[in-house]
Amino acid sequence: MLLKDEVADKAIKLTARERRFIKFASVEFDGQIYMTPQDFLESVVEQEPRPRLKRKTLSPEEVQKLKDVTPQLKHGSSQLFRSLRDKGIISYTEYLFLLSVLTKPHSGFRIAFNMFDTDGNSRVDKDEFLVVSSQLSGKTLFFKFEQIRTTMEKIFSFAWKGKRGIESKEGEEAEEHDDYVDDEQGLQRKHKVDTTLQIHFFGKKGNQDLQYDGFYNFMKNLQTEVLELEFCEFSKGCECITEVDFAKILLRYTYLDTDEYDNYLDRLLDREAKEKGVSFDEFRQFCQFLNNLDDFSIAMRMYTLADQPISKDEFGRAVKICTGSELNSHLIDTVFAIFDEDGDGLLSYKEFIAIMKDRLHRGFKSNVKSEGWEAFKHCLKQEMKQQS
Template identity: 55%
Template sequence: MGSRGPISKLRLSTFLGRGGQQPSSLPPPVSRMEMLSSSSRGFMFALTGFLGGSGFIYYLINPERMKMRQLQTIGGEQEERKRILSPREKRFIKFSSVELNGQIFMTPQDFLDSVVESEPKPRIKRRKLTLDEVYRETHQTLQLKDDFQNIGSKGLISYSEYLFLLTILIKPTSGFRIAFSMLDHDGNEKIDKVITYRTRHTCFLERREVEGDSKEDDFLQKDIPVDTTILVHFFGKKGDRELRFEDFTLFMESLQTEVLHMEFGEFSKGAGSISELDFARILLRYTDYETILNRLYERLEEEKGISFEEFKDFCQFLNNLEDFQIAMRMYTLADKAITQEEFSRAVYICTGKQLSSHIVQTVFQIFDDDGDGLLSYQEFVAIMKDRIHRGLKSYAR
């Protein structure tokens, strides 16, 4: 088979000769380089040599700069890998101020800062603690009624507990029972420390099995047997106390109220109310709100102010936003805009609370695009989801 090519060519030429046809007299194909004049070809070769030689000479003269570019490329690849982290992971890493055996932790104050501030407080580096130091700090934690601000930096919050606390902040009162039941394995209305440890250890093993041992963010969560602030809060300093549903509900309600007080106090400066513009700033903190604020300023005839109770009632309504969506879909099958009366009625059905007429009017002044007195509830819901998730998820279009 290897010598068949030349024989076939000979036979083909013989065959063509028999037919009275002459072999082709066309010249062989010419490359573009060969079509150039000798001077042009010389210039192309010179240019190629110049570019190649210049790169080599540049490396000899500036080896550090070449290495720097390589490092920048590597750094860019590492930066791409960092982007794999979720917004929650990035925020936990940014605000965590304590490290124990290679794992980072938040303090209770870190957690509060992470949900009301855009940047953490200035620090040189994280505090590195030993197990003995952690024991002394966490066991200074007092009772369930004590808020996180009083505990301050004396305590630890792991990444999994951080996610748990974020969930608490957006849970409606009706969701407290569901959250408790997920931990109450035997249904006796009580949770002990052993069950909590076992659940946390199981979740850790499942995560390692799914993600593998080479995961670069293992510093977020390791299987370190340490009493965190939440565990001491729930089960006491000796770990022999059982957590009842009533205590669990008290903790969740207290944490929600504490965060709302911090947000409200940022603008009230000790006063009993905040302005309507400041109320809008809190709601729109995680969106581009300058246009909306300007529109609200033009519509406000006088400043009456928003009390903390009004602010709290509205924020607790936001925790029932999914129920509100269902109610609106059932009521307005064509997704049409709604009136203030329809809005107030839907809120009451979802929460059992009646919002003040002033705060409902303020909400409509904020979100009513064309001033027709109606509210596009879909846009309202999208922006408010950004609010309740504190920018860690994006819904607004």
């Protein structure tokens, strides 16, 4: 039995994403923990998982039933994860993969697929897909390629073996050729099971090719599904959310003090003479802009050169440059009402970028201290934000 200090040491060594996966994962099979589709959605939009007594241990028969209800890629939609609910399993490496999808601009996928679609037929095989996945994880093409390849093998190896007619041996002999990590947390234990994502992409037999159009739609639908969840949380069934609700969504993942947080909302309330509301399409358009935040930063540096405050016109032009579309003028006015500190019609570039990066990465990038007093203070701030 582990001593208390040893348990604490092991917990500290886990990354923020590992801790969050373990916290929200509600099922287990063959010694490995998994998220359900519902767990994944909740891990993205909720502070804490729903109460439960313990993880559910799945039987082989139950896992087979999950495989049978998984829809094909061509039947995907922006309701996929919500319709599956607890009828699916997502591994830790897939969790990281899905998180990366949420922060990527649509143009990034087209560029990646065009680079590695060697025959130009809008299809990628398994090897091509591994290279594309390296782009999703933010790594350069050839940097630690073998490590990237091995990680993605953990997601897709079982389907890949079946596609090439390689039968998996049973017993100890098979385990000798199995390079899965056997960790103590059950994140990546040795196992032989097709996950929901594998079946959705490659079919029940694992022998289908992944086409660009299908994967592009999967990415687009996943982003839309998560944004719909966030939007509906505040819209309460209405077509629009208020400008204050829009501000709360932007600020919910920041480390702002309570007073600072209130100042942002108070500025907005003082400057918004008439409430027009923000539609879902406007909200989605702004979030798609955030996925192009790196390009926006480059565009703004071209305008300001020295990170000087920026005007509404400069902001709008930079958004159009990096996204190809224009933001609604009311949305720009709302953003400036929130972030224009002294009311001079100019936006603090550094402050805006810092907060938007926290929003884009849902707090993970700045979540360095996740234990002890700092974690308690942040948790308290987040709870106060939710109640305000």
